[in-house]
Each structure stands twice: as structure tokens, then as C-alpha cells.
Amino acid sequence: MITTTNPELRKRVEKLRSLPSSPAVLKPLLDLLRQPPDNIPLERVVQLVSYEKTIAAQLLRIANSPLYGRARPAESIQAAIVTLGIQRIEDILLSNCIGNLIPPEKWVVDPGVFWRHSFGCALVCREFAQRIGYGDPEKAYLAGLLHDIGIVVNSLAYTEEYRVVLAAAVESGRPLDEQEQETLGFRHSESGAILAKTWQLPPAIAEVIEWHHAVAHGPEGNPLIAIVHLGDLLCRLRGLGYGYEEWRAIDLPADPAWIELAKHLPKIASIDLARFTLDLDAYVVRITTLVDGIFSLA
């Protein structure tokens, strides 16, 4: 349920509908890719990708980048898909789709920084979900990847105001969402929620987008919100944030989201948080390679 009452925000965000919509093959492709790997018919994926020339071309470019070090170039869509693997194709599709929403000059947060944060959060959420025994780690990955689409919305609908917000947050080392609230009167979680509805994203994901900065006020019974809230915090304190340091100390196990999660997933009490945090540092390397692979070659 969307609770945003800011009519000005709603009006501006709804204008976004007039922008080019996502490629027609996106939905069937994502549905296909989210099947258990054994059930995914490769020919059907190849067929759908082939319909959309820009996606096909991008997959070929990335598959043939030095990142994959193929001895012989991938010359067919099928070779590119096999080289990249299903998970990476989904990453490329989704980021492509969100990236198409916004012309390059309108990005306020550097797109590389944004994607490192989004993919970083996706990986952290999946790993965290696994370690605390949440049943659907892949859903946690998707929620982590999409949780901040409101930042794209703000960049697009409030470009100049949002530059001021970011500059002020960088200057003070404050969390971005707090600065948004102060300067704009709403957070990216609210503007993201409007887009999530417009795009008809799955309700569990839309709830994460809307409530990841206010877990206590969100709906009950969706642990994804708390998982993404915590994964997001960890990323921001571990070099995968919004491109600046937030000067604060965070006691994660004392966070209301952690306490709420512990009610449903008691395994969280035994997690080795110090070790988990150190493991995240390896993600920074992986994510940077992935994001640079997608964007410097795009």
C-alpha cells in the first residue's frame, strides 16, 4: 500500500510514465530466469534475448570483454548467455532497464557508485539471508538490487534539488535519506514506492522499497524489509555506500530491524558478525569488477 500523501511528489513521479517503458521482453525474460536453474530452457532465453537488439548487443559485448578471457570470441547469443550465466544476465537486464529510465546527464549520484551500492546490497542481502536461515535468498538478492530505485526517481524528477541534497549530505556526512527528508520533505523510499507501484513490482519487493528506512513503521510479516535495511547499512559502512562516508557508529544487533528479525529467524543470534563483515570486503572487489564490466563496456 502506498501511503505517500505528498501530492507534488506524486504528480512529478507519475510524469515518469510518459518515459519509454521497459523492453517488452523484460517481464517474460525475468519470469523465465527466476525458475529453478534446471528448468530454464536455454533456447527460449536465446529466443527472447534475440528479439531485443540492444540487450543482445550488450550481452555479446560483456561476454567478449577481457573479464571473461575467452580464447575464442562468443559470436552467438547462445555463446554469450552460456559465458555470462543466468544470474549475471538477470543483473544486466534489470540494471539496463533502470538505467534506460534516466538520461546520463540526469544522474545525481554517480551511476557507478549507485550500481556498486545496489549490487553490493543485493549480494550482502543474499548472503545474510542464507546465514540467518531466510527461506528465499534469491528474493533477498532482488530486493537488495532494487531497494534504492527511489534515488533514480529523485535524480530524474528533482534533478537540481537533488544535487543540493547530495552535496549537503556529502558535506555533513549525514545519511542521504535524512538529508532528503530535511531538504525535499520526503525520502527516496517514498518516491521509489510510487515507481514500484507504477511498474507493478511484486508486493514484497515494493514493501522493501517503501519501508527500508523505517522498518518499525512497515507492514509486519515481511522479513525482507529488515534484511535489506541491515544489508544496506552494512554496505554503506563498508565502502559500498553513496560515495561518501557517513560518520556514525552503528550497533547492528541493537537495531530494531535486527530485533524484529530475531523473532522470526532465531539463527540470527549465532551469526559471527565480525567474520561476516570481513567477508564483505571481498565483495567490494567482485562488485567493482561486475559494475565496471557492465558499464564501461556498455
Added chain:
Amino acid sequence: MPVETQKSAPTAPKKTEEQDPNYLKIRDVVYQECGIYHSEEKLYLLSGACKRRMPSTKTSDSRQYLELISNPATRVLEMRELLNEITIGETCLFRSPPQLAALQNVILPELIATRSKIGLRKLRIWSAGCSTGEEPYTLSMFLLEQSEKLLKGWTFEISATDLNDRSIETAKAGIYGDYALRNTSDLFKRKYFDPAVGEKLRVKSEVKAPITFSRLNLSDDSKMLFMKDLDLIFCCNVLIYFDVASKRRVVTHFFSGLHAPGYFFLGSAESLYQVSDQFRLVHLPGTTTYQKPLPGAAGGVKP
């Protein structure tokens, strides 16, 4: 700070030998025994240290070395040698910039606020296992820099202790070469050092003045009881040499020696997991620390 700070890509991890499952097992043995953890991108440091140990242990591959380090008959002695290899070259001045940045931007302001409330204008810091002095001198320079800013009107003192007499003597001399000074800015070299023999530099007396060097065995309970009224404790890559029971004793002393809220810093890859649940692991930008919380704070310490 510019938005570009995260742009520089770290070098990609080496692929082949770090995925050797034997090194992953060695990593877990080292972690369980010592609390020092090598994540995926740091695994090459561990495999490098193991390889340097292979000639003198007459082992020739990771499988044989894993056996040696897991075997109860050889484990204890070899672990000590391996840890020496792991921590070799770890010591230099200004070793952990994120730690100093977090001190400056988060922890000092908090300490100043809480201590001011009770009328204190003095900070007490302990460098436990100070080795040849790099850590206490770094802290002293860092705090001197703050003495006209955050710490205006405040004093500070640093206790620097080590088990090793020779390390203490070297520390007191305060003479360092290029390698120890590799992270020290030219500005600081000019401001806080005098030329010494050859190309070496000696720390100035104003940097030494707040520091008291002394020999201390962290396992000596009677001496540990005297380490009180502390605001910050640094104990980096020292507890890794202790068994779990001794570690628990030392950490309990640290806990009772600290004011609340006070902070206890370990080495960047060390963990108190299953050693102490009195401290809270706190995340700061790019680093973590252990906090002794105020009594009664949410999720606070057990009575």
C-alpha cells in the same frame, strides 16, 4: 569528501591457489584458534605465509601444511610461527587510516561529550602490545593534531606496554626508517620528527611526552588490575597468540578497565567471536570496534 572516493578499483583477487580448499581449511583453523580471519581477497596473504613456512617445516604443499597445522602434536608451535609470518611487516605508523578517521569523526566527539558531562577533561589511552612503538606514536601525533581543535583544553596520556623488553627499548628510542614511515605524510614527518642517523627519523619529544612505556605481561592478573580509568584500548594482533581461556581473561580485564562508553580496538582482521559477549561490535565507516556500553543502554551488558 568527493563522490569519486570509491571509484578506484581494488586489484582483482588472484584466482587459482586461493580457491585451493586446503587454504580455506587452514583459514578456518587459524580463525578458530586465533580469531584472525582472512576473507577471500586476503587469502593470498595466508597462502603466502604458509608457503614461506613450508621449507623449514619440510612440507611441500598445502595439504601437507594443513596436516601439520591441524595435528595436535605440532599445532601449537607451528601456529605461533605461522602467526609471526602473517603479521610480519604489519607494523608501521598510521597503519589504519579508517580507524583514525572514525576516531576523529565519531568516537572522540562522543567521548568528549560524555566525559565533559562528568567534568573530566582528560583522556587515557592504552596501547596494549605496543611492539616497537608505532601505534602509541601514531596516536600521540593524531591527538596532538586535535589539541587545538576537538581536544582544546584537554590533556591525554598514553600507556604503551609490551611483553618484550627489547621492543620497549626500541620504542622508547623512537627512530624509524622508510618502511615504518611508509604511511606517514611529509607534513607529519616535518612537523613531528627530527633527522636521525642515516635516512632515519626520530620522533620529537613533544610526541613522546604523553607516552609512558613499560613492560607488561597481559597474563599477569595482578598487574592488569592496575590498568583502570581508560577511555580507549588498542590491542592489535596480540591476542591472536593467546589460547581462548587466556584471551577471555585479558578481555575481561580490558572490559573492567574501560569507562563506559569506551572503545576497544583489535587488529583489522581480528574478532572477539566466542571470546566475549560483554563488548558490543560496533560498525564505523571502513572499520569496526568493540564498545563497552553505558549500563542500561538498549541491549546492554549483563549485570
